[in-house]
Amino acid sequence: MMRERFDRIEIIDLRGDVRRGERAGVEADQGVFNIMVGTAITLAIADGSKAEGEPADLQYHDSWTEGLFARGAKLGWLADGAETGILPNSVVVDRELLDDMRPRPFQNGEWLSLREVFAFSKSGMKSGNDDIFASVLQAGLRPQVEPLLRVRADDRYDRSLERYYSYRPLDRRWFFNDLGLLxxxxxxxxxxxxxDNVGLYALPSGTGAGPAVWCHGLLPDYHAFRGSYGGYAFPLHDRRPNIDAPNITAGLIASLSAAYGEPVTAEEVFDAILCLLSASSYTLRFAEDLEDVFPRVPFPTGHEIFQDAVRVGGEIKAVETFAREPGENYRQPEFVRVVTRPLGAIAPVDYADGSITLCENGSGRITGIPLAVWSFSVSGYRLLPRWLEARVGLPVDLALVRELRDICGRIAELIDLFAEADIVLNATLRETLTREALGFEPVEHDANDE
Structure with a gap:
């Protein structure tokens, strides 16, 4: 009714809904009033400027897009706009009369969803009972699984079904790959x-703070993104014998090659996506959109920026998939240093002043763990604390300590790489390739993201 009766409608979304807690990377978002619900200003103008029977022109402004989260910053933004009566950077809302009066996710749907970039995607495998079918140690699988096999007619344990896989980010485990039991x-x-493959893993909605995707080099678990709520894998290659080809949509590779005037490979597209969606501000900028749909990819218009994304994404991929050691800067003697020799098994660990103690008897004190490394999380899943928690009760030997230092080094390097990716994302967002420029049809709704 509003769009039929008015000529112009302008919506200024001031956010500030704190009822559900922090949203995807947005910390301390404040309302402009002392209430818990969010606030938006709607200006509806009837001045006879639109043609007969046409719906009102609809413009949308978002305080989050402007990087405004504090109450004072939002009110200052409004005051600045009051001088001229115009707020910059509005987005035209082109939707049906009964649709929301806000843009479709990600620039009105102008960017491609991961589902459109990759020809095949599917959720990862799920055991149904990790205490039986998954184990930190390969030797731990058989005693867990055999009691269950005894209730079946065929109770033989087949060691060939043991497989190493990506359980969580930077946490690889063993599982018993019996398709009849999982x-x-x-x-x-x-x-x-x-x-032999690598793949991105992402949530279809509710991504949360941190990187919007994670790269796995082993078959991923269903909860391989954040430890809950499932997820979808987007492999770089389709290894089925009758296909055995890159899994990136062929039309996208051709379109990007044409746009850049240079040939583009599937792996370059994969690495560029990993960079852009791992950028430290990506989930902050698009927090609201990521509540509802898969991450979408803002491909840069310039080939040089694309190559920067490929380079940074390739480094992120190497670190996240264990393809190489952490860089030398993240393996210095003072970084994650063993101060006292561990004697015993891992006990529940507390963090204080950059140090942890691995064993209940007070031995195994380790220092030099930055708070940023200890606190690092993917959508609320804190990698280092959860990695240690899963190993409580295991003997603390040299191999475990080395692995712990390796995980800390990887997290520290990823924090820096995500900041570098943020520079590339900022450059990309100045001008991006639209779906029309890439030869993709307009999206009427977001059903392919469900």
Missing amino acids: DRPGPMMQRVWGR
């Missing part, structure tokens, strides 16, 4: 993944 075995996903 709750969600994902046979198609396993065939596509094959024995």
Whole structure:
């Protein structure tokens, strides 16, 4: 009714809804009033300027897009606009009369969803009972699984079904890959993944703070993104024998090559996406959109910026998939230093002043763990504390300490790489390739993100 009766409508979204807690990377978002619900200003103008029967022109302004979260900053923004009666950077809302009066996610749907970039995507495998089918140690699988096998007619334990896989970010474990026993075995996903692959993993909604995707070098678990709420894998290659080809949509590779005037490979597209969606501000900028849909990719218009994204994304991929050691700066003697020799098993660990103690008897004190490394999380899943928690009760030997130092080094390097990716994202967002420029049809709704 409003769009039919008015000629122009301008919406100024001041956010500030604190009822659900912090949203995807947005900390301390404040309302402009002392209330818990969010606030928006709607200006509806009837001045006879639109043609007969046409709906009102609709413009949308977002305080989050402007990087405004504090009450004072939002009120200052409004005051500045009051001088001229105009706020900059409005987005035209082009939707049906009964749709929301806000843009479709990600620039009115102008950017491609991960579902459009990759020809095949599927959720990862799920055991249904990790205490039985998954183990930190390979030797721990058999005693966990055999009691269950005894209730079946065929109770033989087949060691060939033991497989190393990506359980959580930077946490690789073993699982018993019996397709008849697993709750969600994902046979198609396993065939596509094959024995040698890498893939992005993302949530279809509710991404939360931190990187919007994670890269795994082993078959991923269903909860391989944040430890809950499932997720989807987007492999770089489709390893099925009748296909065995890159999994990036062929039309996208051709379109990017044409746009840049240079040939683009599937791996370059993969690495560029990993960079842009890992940028430290990506989930902050697009917090609201990521509540509802898969992450979307803002490909830069310039080939040089694209190459920067490829370079940074390649480094992120190498660190997240264990393809190389952390850089030398993240393996210095003072970084994660063992002060006292560990004697015993890992006990529940507390963090204080950059140090932890691994064993209940007070031995195994380790210093030099930056707070940023200890606190680092993917959508609320704190990598280092959860990695240690999963190993409580295991003997603290040299191999475990080395692995702990390696994980800390990887987290520290990723923090720096995500900041570098943020520079690339900022350059990209100045001018991006639209779906029309890439030859993709307009999106009427977001059903393919469900």
